[in-house]
Amino acid sequence: MQSSIETMPWLVSAWRYVEDRLAAGQLPHGLLVSGAYGVGKSRFAHQVAGLLVCEAAVRTGRSARLVACGQCKQCELVAASTHPDIRSYAPEKSKMIRVDQVRQLSEFAVGSPRVAQRKVIIVDRADQLNINAGNALLKTLEEPSADVVLLLLQETGRPVLPTLRSRCQNLALPLPDFEQARQWLAAELAALPDQEQPAEAERKRALRLAGCAPRRAHEYLTNGFLEQRREALDGFRRFMKNELTVAEAARPFRTMGLEPTLALMESWAADLARLGAGGEAVDEDAAEMLRYLARTNPPWRSHQLLDAFRESREAAVYNASPELEAERLLILWQGLMPSRRRRGAAGSG
Numbered sequence: 001m002q003s004s005i006e007t008m009p010w011l012v013s014a015w016r017y018v019e020d021r022l023a024a025g026q027l028p029h030g031l032l033v034s035g036a037y038g039v040g041k042s043r044f045a046h047q048v049a050g051l052l053v054c055e056a057a058v059r060t061g062r063s064a065r066l067v068a069c070g071q072c073k074q075c076e077l078v079a080a081s082t083h084p085d086i087r088s089y090a091p092e093k094s095k096m097i098r099v100d101q102v103r104q105l106s107e108f109a110v111g112s113p114r115v116a117q118r119k120v121i122i123v124d125r126a127d128q129l130n131i132n133a134g135n136a137l138l139k140t141l142e143e144p145s146a147d148v149v150l151l152l153l154q155e156t157g158r159p160v161l162p163t164l165r166s167r168c169q170n171l172a173l174p175l176p177d178f179e180q181a182r183q184w185l186a187a188e189l190a191a192l193p194d195q196e197q198p199a200e201a202e203r204k205r206a207l208r209l210a211g212c213a214p215r216r217a218h219e220y221l222t223n224g225f226l227e228q229r230r231e232a233l234d235g236f237r238r239f240m241k242n243e244l245t246v247a248e249a250a251r252p253f254r255t256m257g258l259e260p261t262l263a264l265m266e267s268w269a270a271d272l273a274r275l276g277a278g279g280e281a282v283d284e285d286a287a288e289m290l291r292y293l294a295r296t297n298p299p300w301r302s303h304q305l306l307d308a309f310r311e312s313r314e315a316a317v318y319n320a321s322p323e324l325e326a327e328r329l330l331i332l333w334q335g336l337m338p339s340r341r342r343r344g345a346a347g348s349g
């Protein structure tokens with residue numbers, strides 16, 4: 001079930017922007033919807049698409065927000081995910097979007113809508129468009145039919161090609177505050193059977209680790225991530241103390257996958273930077289280890305790690321052996337242990 005915009009109060013100002021532009025007949029052909037992973041970009045975009053095709057949008061709620069009626073023929077097709085004038089494309093994780101996939105979208109954009117007043121194309125993760133795919137999409141943005149709207153979704157911190165960015169109106173989605181996120185999460189989790197309901201402490205932990213990005217917290221609670229993360233952290237700690245081999249320590253990270261591994265290690269490196277600057281760690285479970293590393297390392301080491309993770313992410317698209325990457329990254333971390341450094345800096349780096 002898609003939660004409506006009413007249940008996502010942190011997205012209301014962005015919604016109002018769309019509403020106002022629509023009412024003024026000035027909706028841009030290209031909208032770059034940006035925001036943190038798990039903030040609700042995809043749901044927002046699908047709600048917008050629903051509003052754009054609805055024949056009888058209605059005002060609702062205290063603030064008289066304009067929303068899809070949910071009754072008309074168009075809304076029925078949207079609810080069944082079979083609307084012929086809405087095309088949504090989401091690439092596989094860490095994979096670039098292929099040119100032929102974009103060409104299909106561009107072909108879809110040509111010609112009149114089949115049943116609605118407009119066509120809507122959603123590209124989830126426009127930051128995964130490479131130059132060739134971007135250029136293929138550019139044509140659609142440069143010579144837009146009057147009745148086509150492109151919603152490009154961009155994850156914060158992942159660059160989108162400047163040629164695409166410059167042809168879109170940017171719409172940034174903010175994160176909710178803790179209470180908004182907690183309420184949304186509670187409503188979503190209510191659908192689970194009783195025995196699968198996560199405890200309150202786990203919910204709070206997930207929200208904290210997700211930086212209040214509600215979809216991300218939901219993922220953490222429902223895909224076994226918290227447990228995997230505990231095992232990965234345990235392996236990490238013991239590897240740093242030389243109690244495990246790198247292959248043993250890397251196992252839970254490999255189970256987790258490269259993207260979550262990078263995200264987790266990035267969050268630790270960011271905590272290390274915070275601690276080095278006299279701040280507090282966000283990840284309480286890793287804090288003790290990280291405090292030790294912050295005491296024994298100059299602050300630039302954390303930035304060096306963050307750079308390495310960024311490079312690893314960029315290379316991930318072409319990486320032939322992602323399973324070895326976890327080991328390589330763990331060895332980078334171990335280079336921060338004072339005993340390792342004394343034994344010789346020759347091989348590290």
Ligand SMILES: [Zn+2]
Pocket residue numbers: 054055056057068069070071072073074075
């Ligand atoms: Zn409708």
